[in-house]
Amino acid sequence: PAWLPWVVSAKSREAVREQAARLAVSVRGADTGSGAGAGAGGGALDVAHSLVSTRVAMEHRAVVVGSGLDDLLAGLDALAAGQPAPGLVEGTATEGGGVVFVFPGQGSQWAGMATELLDTSPVFAARMAECAAALSPHVEWSLLDVVRGVEGAASLERVDVVQPVLWAVMVSLAEVWRSCGVEPAAVVGHSQGEIAAACVAGALSLEDAALVVALRSRALRALSGLGGMVSVACGVSVVGELVGRWEGRVSVAAVNGPSSVVVSGDADALDELLVVCEAQGVRARRVAVDYASHSVHVERIEAELAELLAPVEPRSCGVPFYSTVSGGVIDTVGLDAGYWYRNLRGTVEFEAATRALLADGFRVLVEVSAHPVVAAGVRETIEDAGVAAGVVGTLRRGEGGWERFTLSLGEAWACGADVDWDAFYAGTRPRRVDLPTYPFQREWYW
Known part of the structure; x- marks a missing residue:
């Protein structure tokens, strides 16, 4: 990978900082006289892989992300000093029921939001191509042309363009998370985000999900300006x-x-x-919309939606689906045309669904989107509920590449998510190198 994570963990925050200091000294080849060794003896990739393959992950965690030794060492120095740094994240792993994939509605879009990953992540690019094929029978524009901003491409200002594009980006980002071993133990979606949630959970086929998001957003154009x-x-x-x-x-x-x-x-x-x-x-x-979703206005297109979405064939799935229509878990066999109308007409009970997730023991929530939109509301609910849980984004405006994703992956790991680091380093040939011993934080017995 062009961007590497160096992960450090220990039983306390103080030990994490000392571990970072020892590692920096070791990599620089200096001997501290503490038994840490005279150097790691390898390159940045060797150190990165050795940190995840020869060390147990403990409760207090930190991740430094960089594209070379200079960046990584600067991050370690900041961590050791207790200072913030651009490529540094810290966290405390919490025990819970696994990772929740959270899919927002509109608002995460930005020009060029996925172009970097299209060029650097084969997993993302392949899933986007599948989404483009699934959308093609229902739209007259090209998904990839819109994302890349090709001259003459359809505008993201159109509701019948932005919603399908966001759906495709979210579904494809979920595939990138999965390729790194982060599987959803539950899903939740906000408004149109429920379509992506249903698709990722397996409740809707890719083709049915594409049909729902494309035809429903097209019908919404009748409400524009009202x-x-x-x-x-x-x-x-x-x-x-x-x-x-x-x-x-x-x-x-x-x-x-x-x-x-x-x-x-x-x-x-x-x-x-x-x-x-x-x-x-x-x-x-x-x-920034000129129509009124989740209001009486939607009743004007109820009959049209019933006809357009009638072919959808939902199915039960193994991943719990927390509905923001009901506020709790539902059997996804009920995600038929009527459900997708109620999803658009009724109040989005996102707080209720978040509270249900927390009550059921989930402690790591990943917003799978081009920019965090609902993360702030999730944090509010977590604080109000008085539980310890972590909220992680995926990409951000102006940060749509592998660096940002790697940092988010590290942040999820720091919060306690299981990451398959072997999968992350697949295709590379790193060597195992010697690393500093654990920095025990001793206390006088007497």
């Missing part, structure tokens, strides 16, 4: 009182966390709501 959505930084009870004066015209669209709610409805009513929020000191902002 409404909108507003994000409000308050609890759902407060927001419910705020929108009560516009009954039937504004409704709660999504409950993302204890103080993160989205409402949708008529455009003029939302303008009035924003004025009221400003007067009361409530933070609120427009969401």
Whole structure:
């Protein structure tokens, strides 16, 4: 890999820092006189592989990511000194029921969001090609042309383009996580993200998922220009009182966390709501859409969706599917045309689904997207629930390549996720090299 992770773990944070210091000295070839040895005796890849193949992973963890020895050593120095660094992540592994793949709705898109991985990850590129083939019967544009920003390609500003593209990116990113041994023990999706969640869990075939996301987003174009959505930084009870004066015209669209709610409805009513929020000191902002998902507006396309999505054949799957329609686990055989209408019409019960996941013991949640969108709401819910759990992203705006993914992979490992490092280093020929001994943190008995 062009970007390598050096992983360090110990029984305490202090021991992690001393371990980093010892490793830096060893790699630089200096003898500390502590028995650490005069040097690792290998290159960056040899050290990286030896760290994951000859050491037990302990509770307190850190990962340094770099493209060469200089970057990696600078990260180790920062870790040893207790300082932040661009390629450094730290965490504490928590015991739980495995990793949850979290798929957001709209909002994670950005120009060029997947082009780096298309050129550097064969796994990602192959899955994107499969998604493009599955979408092709339902769209008149090219998935890969849109992602690469080819001149004349369809615009991501169109709802019937951005939703299928995001679906393809999320499904393909999930495949990259899996190629590194990170398998979902459960899935959850926010609004359209449930289509990707169902596909990754095995509840929908790739072809059926492509049909749902392409045809449903096309039907949404009939609602364009009629409404909108507003994000409000308050609890759902407060927001419910705020929108009560516009009954039937504004409704709660999504409950993302204890103080993160989205409402949708008529455009003029939302303008009035924003004025009221400003007067009361409530933070609120427009969401960049011109239609009102999860509101009465959706009822206009109910019959059309029933006909368009009738061919879908859902099936039960082995991966628990936490529905944001019901707020809990459901049998995915029920993900038929009617479900995908309710998913678009009803309130997104994302906070309820997150609480159900935490109650069932899940402690590592990975947002599989081009940019973290729902991670903030998840963290709010975790804090409110009073549990120790980790939230990890995948890519970020302006960081859409292997460096960012490797850092996210390391962050997931630092939170306790199982990573198949042998799979990560597949195709390389690293040597095992000597590493410094464990830095025991001694205490006087008397």
